[in-house]
Amino acid sequence: VSAREEDRVRDAIRPEPLVWMLIDLIRLPSQNPGDDERGVAAYVAEACRRLGLEVTTSDALPGRPNVVARLRASGTGATLVLNTHLDTVPASGGWTVDPFAGEVREGRVWGLGAGDAKGQLVAMLGALRALVESRTPLGGEVIFTAVVDEELGSQGARAVVRGLKADYAVVGEPTRLRVGIAHRGSLRPRIVVHGRSAHSSTPRLGINAIFKMRKILEALEQYVEGLDASRHPLIGPPSGTVTIIHGGHKESAVPDRCEIVLDRRMVPGESPEAVVAEIKGVLRRVAATDPDLRVDIEGYLPTSGPPSETPRDARLVGVAVEAVREVTGVAPEIYGAGFGCDMTHFRAIGAEAVILGPGDIDRAHRADEYIGIDELVEGAQVYTTLMRRLLRPGAEP
Ligand SMILES: [Zn+2]
Numbered sequence: 001v002s003a004r005e006e007d008r009v010r011d012a013i014r015p016e017p018l019v020w021m022l023i024d025l026i027r028l029p030s031q032n033p034g035d036d037e038r039g040v041a042a043y044v045a046e047a048c049r050r051l052g053l054e055v056t057t058s059d060a061l062p063g064r065p066n067v068v069a070r071l072r073a074s075g076t077g078a079t080l081v082l083n084t085h086l087d088t089v090p091a092s093g094g095w096t097v098d099p100f101a102g103e104v105r106e107g108r109v110w111g112l113g114a115g116d117a118k119g120q121l122v123a124m125l126g127a128l129r130a131l132v133e134s135r136t137p138l139g140g141e142v143i144f145t146a147v148v149d150e151e152l153g154s155q156g157a158r159a160v161v162r163g164l165k166a167d168y169a170v171v172g173e174p175t176r177l178r179v180g181i182a183h184r185g186s187l188r189p190r191i192v193v194h195g196r197s198a199h200s201s202t203p204r205l206g207i208n209a210i211f212k213m214r215k216i217l218e219a220l221e222q223y224v225e226g227l228d229a230s231r232h233p234l235i236g237p238p239s240g241t242v243t244i245i246h247g248g249h250k251e252s253a254v255p256d257r258c259e260i261v262l263d264r265r266m267v268p269g270e271s272p273e274a275v276v277a278e279i280k281g282v283l284r285r286v287a288a289t290d291p292d293l294r295v296d297i298e299g300y301l302p303t304s305g306p307p308s309e310t311p312r313d314a315r316l317v318g319v320a321v322e323a324v325r326e327v328t329g330v331a332p333e334i335y336g337a338g339f340g341c342d343m344t345h346f347r348a349i350g351a352e353a354v355i356l357g358p359g360d361i362d363r364a365h366r367a368d369e370y371i372g373i374d375e376l377v378e379g380a381q382v383y384t385t386l387m388r389r390l391l392r393p394g395a396e397p
Pocket of ligand 1: 085116117150171174
């Protein structure tokens with residue numbers, strides 16, 4: 001395959017179809033929580049069928065389907081997953097454009113999900129289309145997975161990897177085309193202090209769960225401050241903070257229950273089991289000082305999952321760096337993402353994985369989200385180039 005041939009395939013990616021598709025997707029709301037992903041999933045499945053891909057949809061949660069589309073290889077080469085998500089966060093306040101209109105202005109497409117992750121989704125579809133239409137021979141298989149629920153509990157990715165075999169996975173999130181090889185994860189225990197209710201005119205007959213929680217909070221504050229001591233080379237230290245507190249039920253009653261949520265951000269190298277043990281240790285130490293203090297963990301709020309990391313010398317990392325360099329002319333930064341994402345679930349099945357996509361995470365999860373049209377095109381070109389280089393016929397996995 002000549003370099004000129006590669007240029008031809010890349011240059012065949014035009015902005016107009018990408019922009020139209022992104023507008024369509026923005027007009028199909030998929031806020032999580034709030035909506036479901038059915039409309040956007042049906043649209044993506046149909047787009048994949050029109051490309052001649054082998055498409056299946058299956059519910060990861062009731063009425064919330066993942067889309068899986070395969071571009072079969074003739075050979076028996078490696079399998080690459082291109083994954084991104086169908087859901088968005090709910091629209092925040094403060095938008096100055098309609099979040100569900102897909103307005104095009106100043107060379108940008110504006111709307112909820114434009115940069116996270118409907119833009120990446122469109123760039124991936126554009127890349128697949130370029131490959132299909134150019135009849136590019138691939139020495140391996142591409143599986144495009146568009147999953148539900150990334151923004152809350154990653155139930156889509158957890159379902160899609162069940163039984164899946166993949167050598168490589170590219171997770172589409174806004175990285176400004178930097179190559180993400182590590183990311184944080186989180187764990188959100190709901191910590192409950194149980195007291196004893198009594199009339200508030202006779203507080204000594206009760207045990208005040210809110211007063212008791214103060215001791216837990218002080219100990220947790222000390223614990224999270226201590227997390228600064230360890231650092232991941234790309235991501236920095238883990239962190240934690242209390243994000244929710246509830247307690248009391250009546251102004252004239254001693255509260256018998258006080259509950260908090262700790263949002264504990266983990267870095268690669270930390271396991272959820274070890275972090276749970278740390279937190280339980282903190283709670284146990286406080287409880288040991290006070291016979292009236294009863295505390296436990298009543299479950300965990302959903303998160304996208306634990307942190308993960310791909311070794312810097314993995315083949316996919318090198319190919320991703322080369323693909324970005326070829327398209328933009330500049331070698332991209334290799335970095336660690338501060339956010340949680342679905343990469344962890346592909347690492348869990350043994351795939352080399354990177355986070356890579358056009359757009360900027362700083363413009364996501366806020367009002368007036370957008371992605372540049374030039375970013376969309378570059379993103380599609382990078383994905384195309386990456387697939388061609390990684391699955392070049394004859395290249396060893
Ligand atoms: Zn995202």
